[in-house]
Amino acid sequence: MMTTIVEKERTTESPVRVKEHAKSVYSTNQLNLWYGSNHALKNIDLDIKEHEVTAIIGPSGCGKSTYIKTLNRMVELVPSVKTSGEILYRDRNIFDSNYSVEELRTRVGMVFQKPNPFPKSIYDNVAYGPRIHGIRNKKILNEIVEKSLRGAAIWDEVKDRLHENAYGVSGGQQQRICIARALAIEPDVILMDEPTSALDPISTLKIEELVQELKKDYSIIIVTHNMQQAARISDKTAFFLNGEVVEFDHTDTIFSNPSDKRTEDYISGRFG
Amino acid sequence: MAVREKFELELKSAQDQLITLSNMSIEAMDKAVDALINHDIDSALEVIEDDNDINKLEEEINDHVVLLIAKQAPVATDLRRLIVIIKVAADMERVGDYAVNVAKEAIRIGSEELVATIGQIDTMRKLAIAMLRQVIEAFIDEDIVKAKEIAELDDQVDELYGDSIIKLMKAGAESPEKLKQITQLAFVCRYMERTADYSTNIAEQLFFLVRGQRYDLNQ
Numbered sequence: 001m002m003t004t005i006v007e008k009e010r011t012t013e014s015p016v017r018v019k020e021h022a023k024s025v026y027s028t029n030q031l032n033l034w035y036g037s038n039h040a041l042k043n044i045d046l047d048i049k050e051h052e053v054t055a056i057i058g059p060s061g062c063g064k065s066t067y068i069k070t071l072n073r074m075v076e077l078v079p080s081v082k083t084s085g086e087i088l089y090r091d092r093n094i095f096d097s098n099y100s101v102e103e104l105r106t107r108v109g110m111v112f113q114k115p116n117p118f119p120k121s122i123y124d125n126v127a128y129g130p131r132i133h134g135i136r137n138k139k140i141l142n143e144i145v146e147k148s149l150r151g152a153a154i155w156d157e158v159k160d161r162l163h164e165n166a167y168g169v170s171g172g173q174q175q176r177i178c179i180a181r182a183l184a185i186e187p188d189v190i191l192m193d194e195p196t197s198a199l200d201p202i203s204t205l206k207i208e209e210l211v212q213e214l215k216k217d218y219s220i221i222i223v224t225h226n227m228q229q230a231a232r233i234s235d236k237t238a239f240f241l242n243g244e245v246v247e248f249d250h251t252d253t254i255f256s257n258p259s260d261k262r263t264e265d266y267i268s269g270r271f272g
Numbered sequence: 273m274a275v276r277e278k279f280e281l282e283l284k285s286a287q288d289q290l291i292t293l294s295n296m297s298i299e300a301m302d303k304a305v306d307a308l309i310n311h312d313i314d315s316a317l318e319v320i321e322d323d324n325d326i327n328k329l330e331e332e333i334n335d336h337v338v339l340l341i342a343k344q345a346p347v348a349t350d351l352r353r354l355i356v357i358i359k360v361a362a363d364m365e366r367v368g369d370y371a372v373n374v375a376k377e378a379i380r381i382g383s384e385e386l387v388a389t390i391g392q393i394d395t396m397r398k399l400a401i402a403m404l405r406q407v408i409e410a411f412i413d414e415d416i417v418k419a420k421e422i423a424e425l426d427d428q429v430d431e432l433y434g435d436s437i438i439k440l441m442k443a444g445a446e447s448p449e450k451l452k453q454i455t456q457l458a459f460v461c462r463y464m465e466r467t468a469d470y471s472t473n474i475a476e477q478l479f480f481l482v483r484g485q486r487y488d489l490n491q
Contacts, residue, residue, distance in 0.1 A: 255347045257484030
């Protein structure tokens with residue numbers, strides 16, 4: 001449909017232009033975070049929908065990794081962290097004093113920048129979470145391991161060497177084993193902190209395709225430095241700058257016609 | 273080195289190529305109508321021959337832009353800038369083709385005395401060419417206000433076109449022996465009218481470039 005000329009003017013009123021009715025996994029409301037006196041996250045409002053891939057982009061030090069680590073309260077491992085505001089996960093504030101971090105982390109898996117398998121066999125890596133949760137039955141564990149490795153699109157590559165050390169496979173395969181390890185606890189959300197930055201292009205592509213598959217069953221939040229990756233795989237993109245969300249919108253809009261000049265400058269490679 | 277300096281330089285070079293192409297097409301159209309009015313067959317032949325250069329330059333622009341997209345992966349406004357260059361280049365190449373058509377009519381008419389409507393065709397030519405020149409200026413400055421003004425001029429060309437056709441039909445009724453020339457001049461009028469339409473197309477492309485949305489300036 002054509003738009004009349006007077007209709008469209010760029011606006012910088014609100015960074016959040018996405019309003020929809022799909023179910024929210026996470027609702028972040030006026031989140032502030034300080035590392036000592038460093039105000040790392042400022043008044044973050046973000047609504048993350050289920051079965052979507054949400055990409056978080058921004059230059060180094062913008063707060064994107066801090067934000068994602070706040071979603072499973074991993075950021076609390078850093079001394080002198082202070083927060084205000086709320087993060088609702090499935091309508092419950094994860095900062096509530098009676099909220100169990102363990103429970104949160106069984107619902108929210110995480111994959112890191114560098115593949116970090118345990119120095120154990122491929123099988124034991126994937127079975128680690130379920131075992132911690134008390135599953136001892138060999139048959140059930142076998143099923144979980146196979147299902148998780150299949151879910152991470154690596155079963156065919158490792159099915160004959162399940163009991164070899166996970167360090168013995170390639171970096172890209174290790175990362176998919178880590179994804180399988182995250183899937184084994186049947187999470188609701190998968191957080192990915194630059195999951196392909198240490199991988200070669202083919203492994204990167206495999207992970208990207210995997211993300212597309214995984215979003216059918218999980219909600220995915222991915223921090224990435226690779227703008228084209230965000231454009232390729234995410235449904236929505238949030239652009240962080242200096243601890244603030246400058247713009248949050250459908251990925252198609254962010255990469256074709258962003259509202260804020262700072263977003264345009266960043267995605268066009270003019271700073272950062 | 274400034275961030276993306278190489279991209280900026282390459283983009284500027286593609287824009288410069290487009291400006292060269294536009295000037296070549298505009299001059300070709302001007303020269304073709306002159307050739308028609310002045311019965312200058314040599315000039316008309318030159319217009320036809322020079323069209324090869326216009327076609328070649330359009331292909332070069334396309335190749336240049338495709339390479340830039342492949343190598344620099346531009347997004348948002350940068351990507352639109354490149355897409356619009358390809359589209360405007362295609363429009364300007366088409367204007368060059370219309371110039372060739374006019375030149376061919378000039379050759380067909382040869383030294384035969386022209387009917388009076390030729391004055392109106394000249395006016396259409398001046399208006400259409402002024403529109404093209406201005407829209408290219410607006411394109412360089414990314415000035416959508418100017419682009420909209422140019423698009424509005426298209427109504428004048430359309431009116432002149434309608435009026436010219438009526439006059440040519442009358443002239444045909446009065447001088448049936450000139451019917452062949454009158455048909456050829458009607459085609460020339462059509463080429464002028466279409467040339468002006470391309471200015472509106474380009475103005476719309478400029479809106480898309482600047483605003484990221486499509487507008488219909490013919491409304």
